[in-house]
Amino acid sequence: MLRMTEHANEKTMLTKNERLILESLSQAETPQSAYDLLDSVRDQGIRAPAQVYRALSGLMSKHLIHRIDSSNTYLCCQKPSHEHPNAICLAICDECQQVTELDGVRIGDQLEEYAKASGFESKLTSVELRGLCAKCH
Amino acid sequence: MLRMTEHANEKTMLTKNERLILESLSQAETPQSAYDLLDSVRDQGIRAPAQVYRALSGLMSKHLIHRIDSSNTYLCCQKPSHEHPNAICLAICDECQQVTELDGVRIGDQLEEYAKASGFESKLTSVELRGLCAKCH
DNA sequence: ACGAGGTGTGTTATGTTATAACAAATTTAT
DNA sequence: ATAAATTTGTTATAACATAACACACCTCGT
Numbered sequence: 336m337l338r339m340t341e342h343a344n345e346k347t348m349l350t351k352n353e354r355l356i357l358e359s360l361s362q363a364e365t366p367q368s369a370y371d372l373l374d375s376v377r378d379q380g381i382r383a384p385a386q387v388y389r390a391l392s393g394l395m396s397k398h399l400i401h402r403i404d405s406s407n408t409y410l411c412c413q414k415p416s417h418e419h420p421n422a423i424c425l426a427i428c429d430e431c432q433q434v435t436e437l438d439g440v441r442i443g444d445q446l447e448e449y450a451k452a453s454g455f456e457s458k459l460t461s462v463e464l465r466g467l468c469a470k471c472h
Numbered sequence: 473m474l475r476m477t478e479h480a481n482e483k484t485m486l487t488k489n490e491r492l493i494l495e496s497l498s499q500a501e502t503p504q505s506a507y508d509l510l511d512s513v514r515d516q517g518i519r520a521p522a523q524v525y526r527a528l529s530g531l532m533s534k535h536l537i538h539r540i541d542s543s544n545t546y547l548c549c550q551k552p553s554h555e556h557p558n559a560i561c562l563a564i565c566d567e568c569q570q571v572t573e574l575d576g577v578r579i580g581d582q583l584e585e586y587a588k589a590s591g592f593e594s595k596l597t598s599v600e601l602r603g604l605c606a607k608c609h
Numbered sequence: 610a611c612g613a614g615g616t617g618t619g620t621t622a623t624g625t626t627a628t629a630a631c632a633a634a635t636t637t638a639t
Numbered sequence: 640a641t642a643a644a645t646t647t648g649t650t651a652t653a654a655c656a657t658a659a660c661a662c663a664c665c666t667c668g669t
Contacts, residue, residue, distance in 0.1 A: 350646060369626070383649060388627060404541035405598060407626060424583075426592040435590050442586060446561075446601060449579060453572050454606025455563040461542060462599045464583060469591025487617060506655070520620060525656060544626095544655060611669085618663075626655070634647070639640100 349393070355379055356390040357399060357411070365432035366408035403427065403434070405463050410434055422446060422460040428468035435468065486530070492516055493527040494536060494548070502569035503545035540564065540571070542600050547571055559583060559597040565605035572605065 349357065359375045360367060367375075373387045381387065391409055394400040398419055400409050405427075413436040414420075422443030426435045443460055450457045466472075486494065496512045497504060504512075510524045518524065528546055531537040535553060537546050538560055550573040551557075559580030563572045580597055587594045603609075 352647075381648095384627070385629090385650095386648070389646085404600070424586075426587050426590060426594065428592075429595075435592060437586055437590065442583065445582065446579065446599065449561075449574055450563050450601050450603070453563065453574065455565075455572060455601065455603060456605075456609045457563065457601040457603035458566070459603070460599065460601040462583065462597065463541070464587050464592065464594040464597040466587070466592060466594035466596070468593075472593045489618075518619095521656070522621095522658090523619070526617085612667105613669105614665105614667090616663105616665085618661100620659100620661085622658085622660105624655105624657070626653100628653070629651085630649100632647100632649085634645105636643100636645070638643075 349397070350390070352381060352386055352390040353393045353397075355381065356387060357394055360400060360409060361411050363410075366403050366406065366410040366427075366434060368408050372409070401425065401436075403463060404461060405465070412436070414439070421457070422462060424462040424464070426464040426466070426468070428471055429465055430467055430471035433468050433470075437462075437464075486534075487527070489518060489523055489527040490530045490534075492518060493524060494531055497537060497546060498548050500547075503540050503543065503547040503564075503571060505543075505545050509546070538562065538573075540600060541598060542602070549573070551576070558594070559599060561599040561601070563601040563603070563605070565608055566602055567604055567608035570605050570607075574599075574601075 355376050356372055359372055363371075369384065369387050369391060372391075373381065373384060376387070391400065391402075395402065398416060399412055401412055401423055402409050403425060418440070420439030420443050422439045424437035424439050424442045426437055428434070442462060446460055446462075447457050492513050493509055496509055506521065506524050506528060509528075510518065510521060513524070528537065528539075532539065535556055536549055538549055539546050540562060542564075555577070557576030557580050559576045561574035561576050561579050563574055565571070579599060583597055583599075584594050
């Protein structure tokens with residue numbers, strides 16, 4: 336029942352469409368929208384938004400990509416795949432669009448601490464910093 | 473040139489549509505989508521999305537409301553209007569949808585600190601914690 | 610009073626992001 | 640072999656957001 340199509344370990348076990356999208360995303364210089372990705376994989380047989388969104392959804396579950404909520408875009412996870420922090424922290428340059436992933440464990444623990452003071456039990460937090468990266472400022 | 477329609481101080485100087493939307497939002501129990509708000513002010517003469525989005529945009533500039541990026545919804549700012557922290561921190565209950573606004577100054581300073589280590593100059597950061605509030609967990 | 614410039618409004622149309630629903634194909638389990 | 644589960648392809652539509660333009664209104668300088 337858990338056996339799958341791929342001859343690979345669980346972590347990198349991707350469907351064909353997931354592989355296509357991940358490949359495309361990893362070659363992009365900046366975060367991509369779902370429709371950007373659709374355009375870039377059209378010549379590989381993917382024709383409909385649903386196909387892209389399914390792949391994105393699968394890749395997110397596998398912690399291989401992140402979604403940037405403030406711009407409706409997606410990018411590859413930059414951290415080792417075995418880390419699944421309780422917070423995703425992205426520093427996004429408003430000038431060049433480069434993204435740096437900060438230490439989600441440390442920041443997540445800190446935020447959890449703060450939230451607990453209000454009796455809030457946090458499960459998954461997202462931090463998006465907007466500003467200028469080292470190169471651009 | 474700075475003189476305006478309203479007889480009120482700068483901070484609370486709102487247009488008619490901004491007042492309608494803010495009023496509607498302040499009576500809502502939970503964060504509302506733009507189209508939720510449109511429905512709730514239809515009987516007050518507002519008919520088109522653009523009118524709502526313009527009002528929301530104005531209210532955001534005046535720091536009277538926040539947008540929750542992870543759910544495309546809006547809510548009233550809970551903090552005193554004179555505080556304009558560099559980070560907006562919202563703890564959102566996945567069960568009851570209640571939102572608690574955490575200390576954006578303290579958290580923002582902390583995050584700025586972390587980001588600076590990567591040479592990143594942050595201007596505006598958004599933090600969204602998902603989990604369970606005190607009542608629900 | 611007049612008209613120029615600014616701001617707010619109403620309206621139509623359209624752009625962008627995302628999901629529902631279902632049938633066909635493929636893979637896996639028995 | 641065949642039943643069960645998963646992945647895929649496809650069409651249609653939902654949900655979120657903005658562009659563009661005309662008009663009303665106010666205020667400021669003349």
